[in-house]
Amino acid sequence: MNKIKTIFKYELFTTIKRKSFILMTLAFPLLGFLIIGGFSLIQGTDGETPIEEIKVGYVDEPGGFDNHLTYGNVTLIPQEGQQAAFDNMTEGVISQYFVIPENYMTTGNVTRYTLTRELDVSSQVYYAIERFLVNNILEGKVDSSIVDRVASPLYLSSITLTPEGGESGQQGGFTSFIVPYIFSILLIMAIFTSSGFLLQGLGEEKENRVMEILLSSVSSTQLITGKVLGLGVAGLIQVVVWLISAKFIAEMASTSIGGLLSGLTIATDFLIIGVIYFILGYLLFAIIMAGAGSIGATARESQQFSTVFTLLAVVPFFFIAHIMEFPDSGLSQFFTIFPLTAPLTVIMRMGITDIPTWQLITSMALMILTIIGSIFLAGKIFRTFLLMYGKTPKLGEIIRMLRQA
Amino acid sequence: MMNNGQMSAIAVDVKNIYKTYGKKTVVSDVSFSVGKGEVFGLIGPNGAGKTTTIRMMMDIIKPDSGDVYVLGEKFREDTKNKIGYLPEERGLYKKQTVSETLKYMASLKGITVTDERIDEMLEHVGMLPHKNKKIEEMSRGMGQLIQFLVTVIHNPALVILDEPFAGLDPVNTELLKGLILELKEQGKSIIFSTHQMNQVEELCDRLFMINKGTEVLYGKLDDIKHQYRENSVFITYEGNIGSLKGVTESRQRDEYTEFFLDSNTTPQDILQQLIDRRVTVNRFEIGTPSLHEIFIRIAGVNGDGDE
Numbered sequence: 004m005n006k007i008k009t010i011f012k013y014e015l016f017t018t019i020k021r022k023s024f025i026l027m028t029l030a031f032p033l034l035g036f037l038i039i040g041g042f043s044l045i046q047g048t049d050g051e052t053p054i055e056e057i058k059v060g061y062v063d064e065p066g067g068f069d070n071h072l073t074y075g076n077v078t079l080i081p082q083e084g085q086q087a088a089f090d091n092m093t094e095g096v097i098s099q100y101f102v103i104p105e106n107y108m109t110t111g112n113v114t115r116y117t118l119t120r121e122l123d124v125s126s127q128v129y130y131a132i133e134r135f136l137v138n139n140i141l142e143g144k145v146d147s148s149i150v151d152r153v154a155s156p157l158y159l160s161s162i163t164l165t166p167e168g169g170e171s172g173q174q175g176g177f178t179s180f181i182v183p184y185i186f187s188i189l190l191i192m193a194i195f196t197s198s199g200f201l202l203q204g205l206g207e208e209k210e211n212r213v214m215e216i217l218l219s220s221v222s223s224t225q226l227i228t229g230k231v232l233g234l235g236v237a238g239l240i241q242v243v244v245w246l247i248s249a250k251f252i253a254e255m256a257s258t259s260i261g262g263l264l265s266g267l268t269i270a271t272d273f274l275i276i277g278v279i280y281f282i283l284g285y286l287l288f289a290i291i292m293a294g295a296g297s298i299g300a301t302a303r304e305s306q307q308f309s310t311v312f313t314l315l316a317v318v319p320f321f322f323i324a325h326i327m328e329f330p331d332s333g334l335s336q337f338f339t340i341f342p343l344t345a346p347l348t349v350i351m352r353m354g355i356t357d358i359p360t361w362q363l364i365t366s367m368a369l370m371i372l373t374i375i376g377s378i379f380l381a382g383k384i385f386r387t388f389l390l391m392y393g394k395t396p397k398l399g400e401i402i403r404m405l406r407q408a
Numbered sequence: 409m410m411n412n413g414q415m416s417a418i419a420v421d422v423k424n425i426y427k428t429y430g431k432k433t434v435v436s437d438v439s440f441s442v443g444k445g446e447v448f449g450l451i452g453p454n455g456a457g458k459t460t461t462i463r464m465m466m467d468i469i470k471p472d473s474g475d476v477y478v479l480g481e482k483f484r485e486d487t488k489n490k491i492g493y494l495p496e497e498r499g500l501y502k503k504q505t506v507s508e509t510l511k512y513m514a515s516l517k518g519i520t521v522t523d524e525r526i527d528e529m530l531e532h533v534g535m536l537p538h539k540n541k542k543i544e545e546m547s548r549g550m551g552q553l554i555q556f557l558v559t560v561i562h563n564p565a566l567v568i569l570d571e572p573f574a575g576l577d578p579v580n581t582e583l584l585k586g587l588i589l590e591l592k593e594q595g596k597s598i599i600f601s602t603h604q605m606n607q608v609e610e611l612c613d614r615l616f617m618i619n620k621g622t623e624v625l626y627g628k629l630d631d632i633k634h635q636y637r638e639n640s641v642f643i644t645y646e647g648n649i650g651s652l653k654g655v656t657e658s659r660q661r662d663e664y665t666e667f668f669l670d671s672n673t674t675p676q677d678i679l680q681q682l683i684d685r686r687v688t689v690n691r692f693e694i695g696t697p698s699l700h701e702i703f704i705r706i707a708g709v710n711g712d713g714d715e
Contacts, residue, residue: 005518006516006518009512009515009516010516013512211499211500211501211502212495212497212498212499213499213500213501214497215468215493215495215497215498216493216495216498216499216500216513216555216558217516218466218468219466219468219488219491219493219495220488220489220513220516220517221488221516222467222485386469386470403430
């Protein structure tokens with residue numbers, strides 16, 4: 004046990020002193036604060052400049068479109084025919100104009116002219132023109148409250164209910180997806196940073212031939228256990244730093260950016276599930292990586308070897324559109340339960356839907372079983388391959404040797 | 409430090425061990441024992457099974473069958489703490505400094521070393537000025553010496569050295585030989601494997617020769633040499649010796665000429681002839697083959713041309 008502790012301490016401190024580890028751990032929170040800081044800065048300067056007045060000319064061919072000319076910072080100015088409107092635009096009196104043709108009432112066609120290229124008509128101008136037309140058409144014919152309703156018939160708000168009839172804590176939608184989405188990326192990054200260090204470390208120890216010196220003092224099981232735990236704790240530190248800063252960033256974003264992000268909060272159960280899946284995911288991939296690391300002859304070969312498993316883990320990213328749209332489909336459920344894809348899928352689905360408890364339990368149980376199975380298999384692999392130098396064995400040889408081990 | 413094995417005079421007892429990889433039997437029915445305070449040579453050509461045998465002694469790999477007793481007992485978790493092992497394939501963490509390396513490696517053996525002990529050890533091999541250098545800044549020979557220090561830093565009762573002289577320059581080879589003899593004086597049991605026979609002759613009391621996984625020679629160095637003695641004499645002389653009666657063949661060696669005698673001639677007859685001819689004799693020795701020659705004879709006969 005003491006030797007496991009010695010290796011654990013050594014691996015933990017070597018890892019957290021690595022430049023790449025420190026950089027990764029701090030990069031995410033720094034980036035978050037930078038974005039929020041930058042956003043408030045832009046907003047701050049925005050507030051000081053006076054709102055620009057937009058002057059829009061119009062040519063009223065059918066006649067009768069005379070009233071309701073101001074909408075926020077958009078002012079509509081009648082023009083004497085198209086030539087006059089064009090002249091005013093080139094002189095800068097108006098920035099643009101539109102023409103209401105004779106047949107407008109039957110066709111609804113309105114043509115807008117402008118000197119600048121643009122992606123789309125600005126929403127302010129579109130809203131102003133639309134309200135201007137509605138107001139003038141219905142002027143005097145119906146009540147003003149009816150005019151308002153015709154112009155904006157719908158302010159839709161959706162509420163997700165629990166089966167008991169109460170309001171659900173998770174309301175879905177964009178804000179609740181963005182957190183799991185970013186988190187799933189971070190989770191995968193954390194898992195693969197730590198297990199990648201493990202893989203690299205084992206590869207280097209084989210390459211440098213430190214391995215046999217280590218094995219003359221400790222057993223292969225002690226060595227791997229110490230390494231897996233040491234790097235795991237380093238990874239956990241990284242995840243905890245990210246989670247804590249994420250909670251701060253989310254709150255700051257919610258108040259300072261507002262708008263789309265005003266509902267941005269991170270639920271506690273999400274954090275707990277996140278940590279559980281980090282631990283399970285890390286253990287699973289660390290053991291797989293350790294196995295791959297002991298088979299490859301050099302760090303680079305081991306890395307190539309493990310790519311297969313890395314790809315499997317990120318498969319859910321390829322199906323992200325599907326998972327977002329059908330979070331409860333058979334495929335989404337399969338990815339939730341299949342141990343290699345579970346960590347990523349669970350975190351992604353949690354934002355969009357309530358994952359049934361049985362699926363979470365099955366997924367965790369299967370992961371734990373796979374981890375135990377991998378430990379058993381990895382034990383055989385270490386004994387057989389840790390001291391095999393020179394060349395990476397072929398798949399056939401690996402299988403034959405494992406059968407004999 | 410000889411605490412646990414004191415009840416027996418045997419440091420290592422290997423009994424009928426076998427190891428097979430796939431269809432290839434690497435070690436087959438190997439048995440030997442190494443006494444306390446003895447320098448024991450494990451010799452054989454490359455690929456003969458030396459390293460595999462040592463790894464089984466170190467419990468790094470398990471024999472398919474057979475037993476290994478170290479310091480009087482079966483391998484236990486703390487047995488590794490009593491052994492210093494210098495593997496053939498050896499290296500250190502490149503980014504660690506010399507003193508960090510020594511500290512960490514000692515801690516893996518379950519002991520905490522003081523800075524004084526580290527300084528003392530480095531001083532002993534003349535490497536104290538390099539204490540805070542990183543391993544990657546060391547020359548190859550210096551790295552090898554550090555590895556040797558790592559092997560003995562925990563003051564083990566048993567030291568196993570696998571090809572300790574491989575890749576060492578003559579100066580460091582002499583230094584290492586001196587260190588090994590020091591260990592012997594301290595009463596430690598030493599096993600070392602090599603394919604360089606001259607090292608064995610200089611250092612070993614007894615030896616085990618392995619070829620293709622099986623025992624070919626086992627016993628005291630002197631006994632083995634006696635057993636393989638040829639009917640020949642080594643002579644260093646001045647002047648013309650002419651042809652000697654009863655000599656079938658003569659071969660010029662580095663420092664002497666070896667004369668092979670027919671079965672009816674004794675070395676005494678040759679000496680008499682030399683005296684009669686008034687040849688100045690600087691050396692006259694009953695021919696015992698060098699271990700190197702025995703080794704080549706055995707390894708060569710068995711068809712393994714390596715070394």
